[in-house]
Amino acid sequence: MTTTAREAPPEAGRDLQADFDTKVAAKQRIEPRDWMPEGYRKTLVRQIAQHAHSEIIGMQPEGDWIASAPSLRRKAILLAKVQDEAGHGLYLYAAAETLGVDRAELTERLIEGRQKYSSIFNYPSLTYADVGVIGWLVDGAAICNQVPLCRTSFGPYARAMVRICKEESFHQRQGYELLMRMMEGTESQRRTVQEAVDRWWWPSLMMFGPPDADSPNTRQSLEWGIKIDTNDALRRKFVDMTVPQADKLGVTLPDPELVWNRDSGQYDFGEPDWEEFKQVVSGNGPRNGERVDRRRAAHEKGAWVREAAAAYANKHRKDQEVAV
Amino acid sequence: MSGENIFTGMVEEHESDQRWAFGTGFTDALAGVDTTLPEGVDGGALAQYCQMLGDDALVQAQRLSQWVTDAPELEEEVALANIALDLIGQARLLLARAGQADGTGRDEDAFAYRRAAAQFRNVRLAAAPRGDFARAIVTLLALSSWRLALMSRLSRSRDPVLAAIAAKAVNELAYHREYAVSWALRLGDGTEYSHERMVEAVARVWPDTGELFATHPVEARMAELGVGVDPGSLSTEVHDVLAQVLGAATLETPTALPEPVLAGRSGDHGPELAPLVHQMQEVARAHPEATW
Numbered sequence: 001m002t003t004t005a006r007e008a009p010p011e012a013g014r015d016l017q018a019d020f021d022t023k024v025a026a027k028q029r030i031e032p033r034d035w036m037p038e039g040y041r042k043t044l045v046r047q048i049a050q051h052a053h054s055e056i057i058g059m060q061p062e063g064d065w066i067a068s069a070p071s072l073r074r075k076a077i078l079l080a081k082v083q084d085e086a087g088h089g090l091y092l093y094a095a096a097e098t099l100g101v102d103r104a105e106l107t108e109r110l111i112e113g114r115q116k117y118s119s120i121f122n123y124p125s126l127t128y129a130d131v132g133v134i135g136w137l138v139d140g141a142a143i144c145n146q147v148p149l150c151r152t153s154f155g156p157y158a159r160a161m162v163r164i165c166k167e168e169s170f171h172q173r174q175g176y177e178l179l180m181r182m183m184e185g186t187e188s189q190r191r192t193v194q195e196a197v198d199r200w201w202w203p204s205l206m207m208f209g210p211p212d213a214d215s216p217n218t219r220q221s222l223e224w225g226i227k228i229d230t231n232d233a234l235r236r237k238f239v240d241m242t243v244p245q246a247d248k249l250g251v252t253l254p255d256p257e258l259v260w261n262r263d264s265g266q267y268d269f270g271e272p273d274w275e276e277f278k279q280v281v282s283g284n285g286p287r288n289g290e291r292v293d294r295r296r297a298a299h300e301k302g303a304w305v306r307e308a309a310a311a312y313a314n315k316h317r318k319d320q321e322v323a324v
Numbered sequence: 325m326s327g328e329n330i331f332t333g334m335v336e337e338h339e340s341d342q343r344w345a346f347g348t349g350f351t352d353a354l355a356g357v358d359t360t361l362p363e364g365v366d367g368g369a370l371a372q373y374c375q376m377l378g379d380d381a382l383v384q385a386q387r388l389s390q391w392v393t394d395a396p397e398l399e400e401e402v403a404l405a406n407i408a409l410d411l412i413g414q415a416r417l418l419l420a421r422a423g424q425a426d427g428t429g430r431d432e433d434a435f436a437y438r439r440a441a442a443q444f445r446n447v448r449l450a451a452a453p454r455g456d457f458a459r460a461i462v463t464l465l466a467l468s469s470w471r472l473a474l475m476s477r478l479s480r481s482r483d484p485v486l487a488a489i490a491a492k493a494v495n496e497l498a499y500h501r502e503y504a505v506s507w508a509l510r511l512g513d514g515t516e517y518s519h520e521r522m523v524e525a526v527a528r529v530w531p532d533t534g535e536l537f538a539t540h541p542v543e544a545r546m547a548e549l550g551v552g553v554d555p556g557s558l559s560t561e562v563h564d565v566l567a568q569v570l571g572a573a574t575l576e577t578p579t580a581l582p583e584p585v586l587a588g589r590s591g592d593h594g595p596e597l598a599p600l601v602h603q604m605q606e607v608a609r610a611h612p613e614a615t616w
Contacts, residue, residue, distance in 0.1 A: 056398065063393045067386065070608040071433045071616045072419075076412050079389055083405035086398050093398075128607050128616075178616070185615035294393065302396020304521070305457045308514025315513065 024225045029155035032098035040224050043217070044154050045099050046115070047226065052092035053110045053117035057291050059085045061125040062134055070128060077174050078131060084171065088164045095156040111296040118142075119277065120203050122285030129182060129189070129196035135175015137197070137204040137242070143168045144238045145208065153225030176245065183250050190250075197246070198254045205269075206277045208235040214274075239267050354417065354488055359424055362482045365551055370483065371426035372445070373546045375435060376589060377474075378418030379446035382436060384467060385411035386600050390454050400457075403503055407464070410496040417489045424485075437608040441593065441601040448588040449532040451597040458511050458521035462529045465504035469565045470536045472497040473558045482550040505569050512573025522575055534582030536562070540589045556584060 016035040023030060030036055063082045069075035093103040109115040120138055125131065146168065149161040182189040209215055209231040221227035229237075239258075246253050257270035279285065361367055388408040395401040416432045423430035452463055475497055478490035511518040537559040539547075546552025559581055567577040587593070608616075 059393050059401075065607075066389050066392060067603045068606045068608075070437070070611070070614070072382075072412060072416050072436050074616050076409060076416070079392070079405055079409050079412070082392055083402055083409065086401040086405070090398055090402070181615050186611065186613050189611065189614050298394045298396070301394075302400075302457065304515070304517055305396035305400075305511070308518030309510045310514075311518075312510040312514040 024153050024223075027151070027153075027225065029158065030153050031155045039220070040226070041099055043221060043224070043226060044157065045096055045101055047221075048092055048096040048099075048157055049101070049106045049109065050116055050118070052089045052096060052106065053115060054121065055085045055089035055092060056110075057117045057121045057295060058138075060291055060294060061121055061123070061287075062131055064125060065128060065131050068128075069131075074178070081135070081171050081174065084167045088167070091160040091163060092157075095154075095160045098156045107299060111292060111299055113283070113292060116281070117291075118207060119280040119285060120207050121291060122280050122288045123199065123203050124287050126199070127192045127196060129179070129192040130200070132175045132178035132182060132193065133196040133200045135171050135173075136179055136245070137175075137200050138207070139168050139172040139175060140242060141204045141207040141238050143172060144234055144241070148228035148234075151228055176249070179249055179251075193249075194251050197251045201254050202272045202276075203280075205235055205238070205272045206274075206280075208232070208238065210274065210277065236266060239269050243267055354485060357484050357488045359485055361425060362484075362549075362551060365483065365549055366545075367425045367427055369542050369545055370551060371422040372542045373552050374418045374422035374425060374486070376445040376540070376542070377478075378415045378422060378435065379444045380450045380467075380471070381411040381418065382415035383444065383446040383597070383600065384450040385409075385415065386604055387451060387454060388460075388464075391460065396457055404460075407500050407503065410493075410500070414489065414493050414496070417492075421485050421489070433608070437605050441598040442591055444588070444593070444597060444601060445591065446588050446597075447532075447535050448594050448597075449529070449536065451588070451594065451600055452529070452532055453596055455525065455528065456521060457507075458518070458525040459528060461504055461507045461511060462522065462525040464500065465508055465569060466529055466533050466536070466562075466566065468497050468500035468504055469569075470533075470555075470558060470562050472501055473561050473565075474553050474555065477553045477558075481552065486551065501565075508569050508573045508575075512570070512575045519574065522573065526570065526575060526578070530578050531582050534584050535587050535589065536584075537581060538584035538586045538589065540586055543589075559584070 017037065020030065020034070020036060020040075023034075030040075059082050062078060066075065066079050066082065069078050093106060096106060097103060106115065110117065120141075125134065143165060146161055146165050150158055150165060152158045152161065179193055182193050212218060212230045212232045215231055218227060218230055222230070243253065243258070255270045257268060259268050261268045280288070283289075361370065385408040388404050388411070391404040392401055392408075395404055415436070419432040419435040422435060423432070449463060449467060454460065455463075472494065475490040475493040479487055479494055481487040481490065508522070512522045513519070537555050539554050539556045543552055543554060547554035547557075563581055570577045588597070608614075
């Protein structure tokens, strides 16, 4: 990782900082060649990398069902969706690379457990209904988080998010459509849909992160224009959007405290189990080990392939030089 | 997508919107195509022929999609998934045509999910063990070169449906072959180790290539009628392509193709097919009354 090019001489520091602050305040984009505070750069690298890792690890719970998708149409949709997620990981790693880190380094950090990914993917997908619920709730929560990021202050990240959000909206819709179909099916299908909703509801709410009071970095990220909304605000928005969809689908969200509040014009809802959240974040979720192990195994098993590609490119670059 | 109202309209119907994810915006390859059987063609035989070509694609896709979350690089995850997706698309059209041709009106899923493995008619190579990345590339190289040659001819079929399916497939297969070639070169002419892997992969894949050029009576009949392609007629062209690619990849090409002997085409499958089909059908069979 190199930072020297971006470090300003001390006497220029004040002006550069002022320029940066002015741009962020005016909601202009910061671009890779612009000066930026080191903390801003680090925060972005961490956030974008975690986001990229989430896309890649997130391929696993649904990818497990590609082989046994129950119709060819479902198989095609799921395969395309999981493929899109790999594509999203690629856009995001590319956005992170504009900040001076390389993808190989970020992959190392992931497989060595030094960088995190969204904890939601540490939950298992037990039935085909989970594929639908992941699309509806997990992609739905992700969209809720990500749509504001289309306006985030760092240009490459914002542009990647625009593209990703478009595709995510299709993903969410396919999930919801699968659930609608299943709810029209047999009693046993309706039951599996409800069970999957019961499993994924609370983890989906946790996707917005800890309550604002326990989220020490939120304020700085808001000031830098990296974050646009607080965790609690996004969580509330997600609940308000999701309840009518659950009603239409005919499932019950597993929260006895969930009730319409006429005064506030929003839903009141219960607290997720933050102790469980902490446990999953710190590595004790149902599938933490397995997810990273699989990524690591694929990476290590593929090392000889990447080496061959590099050797081939190197050989043929030399050929070209000789030819010239 | 406009603003933050992504959820607005979620509970409305989206019947008109077929694009659920990248690559699923299926353009209807059969829009406006006359589906009447060509004169003098036995619908039962045509249906069998469609199953052969459909099963090749379906089974190969099933095998290839095992690389998703397990490929050496993210770009390869995307590419292999994309190839599998193209093949599933081809299989769906071909199996649907089979159901039209034999008059049963069975849909694509009836063929994919409600036949036993022994009833599949794919060539053995489509189901061959996954192996390492070198083996996957050599398998893909052989199958895509063969299927591209086949579909190029089939695009002139007297059956307008097969002709339309093949015309769409040709573009896809040209990409599949190009992808396989690009990796055959890198692995064959990469490191000493990757070269060894490729030598072994060629040795393992080669014996199964014989069947690609064996002519089943149904294929012979369809070729006579100008509806299908006699795979025996493809061997020189495909062998030349393989020899050229392997040569450029600094690999030796076995001097001749193995004897063309029917195997999977006649239902004589290797042990790999049954588990592959079993896994594919697992959920569908467990819920026979369900809607998906």
